[in-house]
Amino acid sequence: MRNVIWFDTxxxxxxxxxxxxxxxxxxxxxxxxxxxPGFAVTTHAFRSAREGSGVVEAIRxxxxxxDPSDVHDVTTRAAAVRELIMSWPLPxxxxxxxxxxxxxxxxxxxxxxxxxxxxxxxxxxxxxxxSFAGEHDTYLWVRGGDQVISNVRRCWASLFTDRAVSYxxxxxxxxxxxxxxVAVQKMVRPRxxxxxxxxxxxxxxxxxxxxxxxxxxxxxVVSGEVTPDNFLVDKVIGSISRxxxxxxxxxxxxxxxxxxHRVELAPEEQREPSLxxxxxxxxxKLARAAERHYGCPQDIEWALDEDLSDGANVVLLQARxxxxxxxxxxxxxxxADAMSSIVSTLVNPLYARKS
Amino acid sequence: xxxxxxxxxxIQTPPGAEGWEQLYTYSSVFSEDRREYEEGGFWFQDGxxxxxxxxxxxxxxxxxxxxxxSQYNTRHYLIxxxxxxxxxxxxxxxxxxxxxxxNPAEVEARVPHFLERAGFYFQNWDRLYDDWLVKxxxxxxxxxxxxxxxxxxxxxxDVVTEGRGTGSGLILQESYHKxxxxxxxxxxxxxxxxxxxxxxxLDFFGFLKQAFPSIPDLAIAKMVAGVDVDLFRPxxxxxxxxxxAVESGVDGAFDxxxxxxxxxxxxxxxxxxxxxxxxxxxxxxxxxxxxxxxxYHSDRIWIExxxxxxxxxxxxxxKVKEGADLARPIAALHAxxxxxxxxxxxxxxxxxxxxxxxxxxxxxxxxxPYVENHNFxxxxxxxSVLWRKMxxxxxxLTKAGxxxxxxxxxxxxxxxxxxxxxxxxxxxxxxxxxxGGKYWRPEIExxxxxxxxxxxxxxxxxxxxPPEVVTEPFTVMLWGITSDSVxxxxxxxxxxxxxxxxxxxxSPGVVEGPARVIFGADQIGEVEDGEILVAPLTAPSWAxxxxxxxxxxxxxxxxxxxxxxVCREYGLPAVTGTAFGTSRxxxxxxxxxxxxxxTVTPLD
Numbered sequence: 001m002r003n004v005i006w007f008d009t010x011x012x013x014x015x016x017x018x019x020x021x022x023x024x025x026x027x028x029x030x031x032x033x034x035x036x037p038g039f040a041v042t043t044h045a046f047r048s049a050r051e052g053s054g055v056v057e058a059i060r061x062x063x064x065x066x067d068p069s070d071v072h073d074v075t076t077r078a079a080a081v082r083e084l085i086m087s088w089p090l091p092x093x094x095x096x097x098x099x100x101x102x103x104x105x106x107x108x109x110x111x112x113x114x115x116x117x118x119x120x121x122x123x124x125x126x127x128x129x130x131s132f133a134g135e136h137d138t139y140l141w142v143r144g145g146d147q148v149i150s151n152v153r154r155c156w157a158s159l160f161t162d163r164a165v166s167y168x169x170x171x172x173x174x175x176x177x178x179x180x181x182v183a184v185q186k187m188v189r190p191r192x193x194x195x196x197x198x199x200x201x202x203x204x205x206x207x208x209x210x211x212x213x214x215x216x217x218x219x220x221v222v223s224g225e226v227t228p229d230n231f232l233v234d235k236v237i238g239s240i241s242r243x244x245x246x247x248x249x250x251x252x253x254x255x256x257x258x259x260x261h262r263v264e265l266a267p268e269e270q271r272e273p274s275l276x277x278x279x280x281x282x283x284x285k286l287a288r289a290a291e292r293h294y295g296c297p298q299d300i301e302w303a304l305d306e307d308l309s310d311g312a313n314v315v316l317l318q319a320r321x322x323x324x325x326x327x328x329x330x331x332x333x334x335x336a337d338a339m340s341s342i343v344s345t346l347v348n349p350l351y352a353r354k355s
Numbered sequence: 356x357x358x359x360x361x362x363x364x365x366i367q368t369p370p371g372a373e374g375w376e377q378l379y380t381y382s383s384v385f386s387e388d389r390r391e392y393e394e395g396g397f398w399f400q401d402g403x404x405x406x407x408x409x410x411x412x413x414x415x416x417x418x419x420x421x422x423x424x425s426q427y428n429t430r431h432y433l434i435x436x437x438x439x440x441x442x443x444x445x446x447x448x449x450x451x452x453x454x455x456x457x458n459p460a461e462v463e464a465r466v467p468h469f470l471e472r473a474g475f476y477f478q479n480w481d482r483l484y485d486d487w488l489v490k491x492x493x494x495x496x497x498x499x500x501x502x503x504x505x506x507x508x509x510x511x512x513d514v515v516t517e518g519r520g521t522g523s524g525l526i527l528q529e530s531y532h533k534x535x536x537x538x539x540x541x542x543x544x545x546x547x548x549x550x551x552x553x554x555x556x557l558d559f560f561g562f563l564k565q566a567f568p569s570i571p572d573l574a575i576a577k578m579v580a581g582v583d584v585d586l587f588r589p590x591x592x593x594x595x596x597x598x599x600a601v602e603s604g605v606d607g608a609f610d611x612x613x614x615x616x617x618x619x620x621x622x623x624x625x626x627x628x629x630x631x632x633x634x635x636x637x638x639x640x641x642x643x644x645x646x647x648x649x650x651y652h653s654d655r656i657w658i659e660x661x662x663x664x665x666x667x668x669x670x671x672x673x674k675v676k677e678g679a680d681l682a683r684p685i686a687a688l689h690a691x692x693x694x695x696x697x698x699x700x701x702x703x704x705x706x707x708x709x710x711x712x713x714x715x716x717x718x719x720x721x722x723x724p725y726v727e728n729h730n731f732x733x734x735x736x737x738x739s740v741l742w743r744k745m746x747x748x749x750x751x752l753t754k755a756g757x758x759x760x761x762x763x764x765x766x767x768x769x770x771x772x773x774x775x776x777x778x779x780x781x782x783x784x785x786x787x788x789x790x791g792g793k794y795w796r797p798e799i800e801x802x803x804x805x806x807x808x809x810x811x812x813x814x815x816x817x818x819x820x821p822p823e824v825v826t827e828p829f830t831v832m833l834w835g836i837t838s839d840s841v842x843x844x845x846x847x848x849x850x851x852x853x854x855x856x857x858x859x860x861x862s863p864g865v866v867e868g869p870a871r872v873i874f875g876a877d878q879i880g881e882v883e884d885g886e887i888l889v890a891p892l893t894a895p896s897w898a899x900x901x902x903x904x905x906x907x908x909x910x911x912x913x914x915x916x917x918x919x920x921v922c923r924e925y926g927l928p929a930v931t932g933t934a935f936g937t938s939r940x941x942x943x944x945x946x947x948x949x950x951x952x953x954t955v956t957p958l959d
Contacts, residue, residue: 200569206702207567207574236698237574239863239951277865330704332566333711338558338718339474343466345558347436 003045019121019181038185052091118151190303193218204325216251297322371808402911408447447809503747524780552722597671646876649734667899835913860953861919864928
């Protein structure tokens, strides 16, 4: 088993050691749904580190005979275990492999100390730690190999939060059976971002992909705070049937403090289309791939990552099923025979209406 | 924005063109006798087929075509809401006015007849179309056999010994009448299927627009477009001949610019002779191909102007030697068409609609080969023969001193030709001099003067009162005239719109480059590599220069115009029906052509 696996390169028998989140990121990539690139620090790495650290006995001793009803006791002992994990010696080659993978990510993107998100990734739905998947930690804007390793440890340590520890005692699960995979993924730095529907939200037309786009992070588009540019793209032949470039008065952008700020835009930037035709095509392709992958109309969030190279810079941030139009069954045909249909076409020609 | 176009009765005769009305049949010009009807209607200039001034004889096909189209709507199939398309000539230009059935009860009463009559054609389409192909070939043969020979000094002896009892003068007059009758028959054949074909296509089109309101017109066209279309055959034959020339090592012969020299060089070697044999085989019928719409006697036909196809072959030879693969990617074209159909089909949210889609697509594909192919058989092949025969009559009259040259015959109205033939015949019969040249030569000069004056006039795109909504389906399909384009003309008549031009997004792609504005086929030699062609319209026979072009802009035509079909076939971005392309854009000006949106933007 490998300690570090790139999202899109895992084999079937490695799936279990990847955790749900990392594996699904890899599956999306392989389905033509580019997500920000990254790698998983597998459960195998976690286990090797735990076994190799020589502190297993110490952990067991710290938690032996814990009374889950004694809040103070739980807090003290869990904190002590987390301390052990944060400082346990990392057996080689695990540390070197994590550093190497991070370095490779930096080189691939050509950004030194590229900022990444470090997230815990639960192994499987029915494992004891799954109940706390949502509680495991996420660390954003992490830079540099040392910081990555330190935050991987913090994820590992999050297996021993007060609640996780009490829960396992109550359920009779072993503290040393739990495992943790950690996902290390590039932080997106969007030049433009927004949403896309795989149907026309105005009339439910399923042949259309509707894209809303604005400068910077997609928050303004999602919240409705910025009037976005809007593009309608045909799903099959890919032509752009309508473009509306709006005055995007402000944008959400990353400041030097690595916080997102609302900034006013100069008039010329407001009126500039936030996407090129090639970018529109790439987003439409991404939306179409998401729809195919999930088998129903989708509402996706996407971003155009300025760190990634042209042609590979559109990334999927989130996909969820569209719920308004997809529930309606549309029947256009009247069931009339061919001739009657032709008669009504001639008498009431659709083509003749004003567009 | 004005709410109407000028009345035909407000239009002035250009200076020097006085008396132009006499050059056309009395029924085809606007007149006080029918003023109320004519002034109340909406007339648009048919630049798709007749962008230039008609000569008196060339008006024949115009009248025959419109009467035949109308006859099928009105009297054969009883298209419920549509009668014919009325036609007039104003200052030498062709204007059309679709005539609807105003009374809803009358529309209703026509429906059962339409169902029976059109239904029969739809049900038996393939068989009837096979019959049509036989009929049209028989017609071409009959036209080819028409003889126009000068009258002999004395009748041949067998006229006497066989006791025929008639002479050459009668034969000549009969031949001319026969030519007119066959021409009218040709135009009746032309519309035997066309209107119904468009009706079925419109039904498919309307259904998809309802299911997918934003579906591009182009996508619908691509689903039904054929891959093996006769209209592309002439160009394919040129490519084959170019490849053969290179393979058999006779390509050097084409270095000579003069087609006679090329032929002489080829005749000198066995390989060259073999090439010429292949050429002859391809030429009949495929090079009976006009470099224009086929509606003007002045259009040049490949087989009679060998410099045109030889020039194209020379260009193709150069490409073959550069290693270019000229073959059309047939398999890829089929695969792309299948992909488009499968993906839209998948997008329907109900099985009912998928079933209706399959059925309508099936019918549209049944009718479409006729829609795509008839143009070669009628406007190109048959018209080529008819123009040739007309020149033979012109030759006869020229030899008899009536004309300065054979083409002068096209300055006569079709019903004046029998008078001239009569003049010649009767004088020949009597043994005296015809009035002939003394009458016709100055008259032809006068008419040429009128024609020249009319050519200086710029025909407005429309006349009269536009309908609130353009509802006539054929007007939209064939001529690309919609409520939007009418509104655009009205706006432009104020001179307010100086920037972007809009038209039909007829073939996808976005390009920027220098414009090359040309007004007719005789100018296509001016086109240089990397230019965007701007023309009143293009002809299918211009396809060989498409390799040089970045894109095409036309003044007239809709999604289904021949220009649109050919541009899609050759993957060339195109915007058709811009109305003002050739008048607003200048050669050398940089423009941006967006074949996805249907816009043309001047960049400087």
